[in-house]
Amino acid sequence: MGKDVRDKLKLIMEDRCCIQAAVARKANMEPDKLSLTLSKKRKLDANELFNLCDALGITPVELMQYKANEPEKEVV
Numbered sequence: 001m002g003k004d005v006r007d008k009l010k011l012i013m014e015d016r017c018c019i020q021a022a023v024a025r026k027a028n029m030e031p032d033k034l035s036l037t038l039s040k041k042r043k044l045d046a047n048e049l050f051n052l053c054d055a056l057g058i059t060p061v062e063l064m065q066y067k068a069n070e071p072e073k074e075v076v
Contacts, residue, residue, distance in 0.1 A: 005044065006037060006044055009044075009056075009063065011066065013038075020038070029052075034052075049063075
């Protein structure tokens with residue numbers, strides 16, 4: 001099973017060095033609400049998801065397909 005969408009949002013924000021409060025404001029969310037959402041203490045509704053994607057400049061499809069910028073592992 002894939003990662004929770006909240007994990008992917010958090011990962012993108014970390015990879016892009018985004019400040020949660022700035023993303024929240026851009027997505028018309030209270031920063032504490034985004035924090036609770038990313039820590040899985042509250043659910044994320046569809047409208048919030050679309051607003052967060054817009055704030056990050058990605059589509060929901062890009063969000064679901066996102067993979068971390070991890071260094072490639074050497075095969076021995």
